Amino acid sequence: MKREDKNAAIAQLTEKLKAHDILYFADTSSISANNTNSLRRELFKGGIQMQVAKNTLIFKAMQNSGKDFGDLENILKGTTAILVSDNAKAPAQAILKFRKKGTKPELKGAYIDSAIYIGDNQLLALSTLKSKEEMIGEIVGLLQSPAKNVISGLKSGGSKIAGIVKTLQERAN
DSSP: OOOHHHHHHHHHHHHHHOOOOOOEEEEOOOOOHHHHHHHHHHHHHHHHHEEEEEEHHHHHHHHOOOOOOGGGGGOSSEEEEEEESSSSSHHHHHHHHHHHHHHSEEEEEEETTTTEEEEEHHHHHHHOOOOHHHHHHHHHHHHHHHHHHHHHHHHHHHHHHHHHHHHHHHHHH
């Protein structure tokens, strides 16, 4: 690979790493060409992009991206595929679904909104992550629940108080 090609590849990878906050790094070695195509189709269905690149290029792109990848730089050994998605759990779910046929791809690590996950043992936990929207929805629901209880209590209590006042007024007359 010529120097210009390497620089172009690094620049392209750097832009990809800068632009996305959900990045998975997987080991795709020993997957046949047919199975790699099947994996790509499976990932495409989930809106996930996959790109295989040389580890040195990925390493330089990580350094140029301005993000802190921490220990993820140490996982760049062997064949590395970068999986990019807008959904934090979609790549993990796709990998688990594909692995029903074999042992690969194996998760090397993931970078999700500046949180770092290392190792294939994180795959199950990553597959159950909730999105920001789901978490915000749950928090809003929890915050609304006490307010709804207070309002309904006041409404029902208000009619009770009005009934008591009316009864007392009738007795006074």
